Amino acid sequence: MTVSAGSTNDGGSTSEGGSTGAPFGARLRAAMDARGPLCAGIDPHAGLLTAWGLPDTVQGLERFALGAAEALGPVVAAVKPQSAFFERFGAQGVAVLERTIAVCRDAGALVVLDVKRGDIGSTAQAYADAYLDPASPIAADAITASPFLGFGSLTPMLETARKHDGGVFVLALTSNPEGPQFQHATTADGRSVAATVLDSLREANAGAGALGSFGAVVGATIGDAGVDLDIDGPLLVPGIGAQGGTVDDVRRIFDGVLDRVLPSSSREILGAGPEAGRLREAAEQVAATYAALVG
Numbered sequence: 001m002t003v004s005a006g007s008t009n010d011g012g013s014t015s016e017g018g019s020t021g022a023p024f025g026a027r028l029r030a031a032m033d034a035r036g037p038l039c040a041g042i043d044p045h046a047g048l049l050t051a052w053g054l055p056d057t058v059q060g061l062e063r064f065a066l067g068a069a070e071a072l073g074p075v076v077a078a079v080k081p082q083s084a085f086f087e088r089f090g091a092q093g094v095a096v097l098e099r100t101i102a103v104c105r106d107a108g109a110l111v112v113l114d115v116k117r118g119d120i121g122s123t124a125q126a127y128a129d130a131y132l133d134p135a136s137p138i139a140a141d142a143i144t145a146s147p148f149l150g151f152g153s154l155t156p157m158l159e160t161a162r163k164h165d166g167g168v169f170v171l172a173l174t175s176n177p178e179g180p181q182f183q184h185a186t187t188a189d190g191r192s193v194a195a196t197v198l199d200s201l202r203e204a205n206a207g208a209g210a211l212g213s214f215g216a217v218v219g220a221t222i223g224d225a226g227v228d229l230d231i232d233g234p235l236l237v238p239g240i241g242a243q244g245g246t247v248d249d250v251r252r253i254f255d256g257v258l259d260r261v262l263p264s265s266s267r268e269i270l271g272a273g274p275e276a277g278r279l280r281e282a283a284e285q286v287a288a289t290y291a292a293l294v295g
């Protein structure tokens, strides 16, 4: 499968503030089938702004993020803006993030906002209202969430996502070398923390159909998973490209669930900019490589 230009009708989303009428998992399945399995990250690193000939200011951020959104939004299944790189410019940076989300959604890409939120239930509800309620100016199609306060603390996010056809990707086996210290630790019932997260996601996806709306973040750099990755939901896979994860790693780690893998790449693709055609080419190449794994 190759990535092709798409419209808001090919599995993407609307920015009109309402529910799209189909659960996130179903919309993601359609988008991956239509455009290829790739989530393109928008990570406006200071170094990348410089490489694109832009100043490390909010004006530079805006040109970078909107340029990436306009180039990639029409061709990839999903886009993942990394909130931290916008937040470092304060309220003006967050305003740029809102516009970036809108441009990507208007172009037909699903937006996974990488915010890695997690808190006690009452506060988790406020995060859910901010990022998953279409009435919010910063709402996305899905967010990333941290289960460190216990998987149950994420219930308000899962419930709000269900209500508005959104999605949640929960950190399970992250791509950073420090992750195993906690994620491989054994819980009171003998399962690893990662296995507990994955089991909870499988329960949350029960009865969802082809692809559930609740996914796991599992890095391409983890070596071997050692746990059951079949959660009936999508697997967001960072760590390819700049962090050293390869297509062979993905083939090995995700054997048996490759059809649900959504590889996520930021610096490797963004490094091809700022020219829109080159950005698209880089994204199409990565998407085609991973599409070939599924056949």
Ligand SMILES: O=c1ccn([C@@H]2O[C@H](COP(=O)(O)O)[C@@H](O)[C@H]2O)c(=O)[nH]1
Pocket: 041, 043, 082, 114, 173, 174, 175, 176, 217, 218, 219, 238, 239, 240, 241, 242, 243, 264, 265, 266, 267, 268
């Ligand atoms: O385990 C994780 C979870 C999230 N990330 C995020 O993905 C991108 C990776 O960027 P690259 O430039 O492709 O390395 C970045 O936003 C991380 O915060 C991750 O890397 N690993």
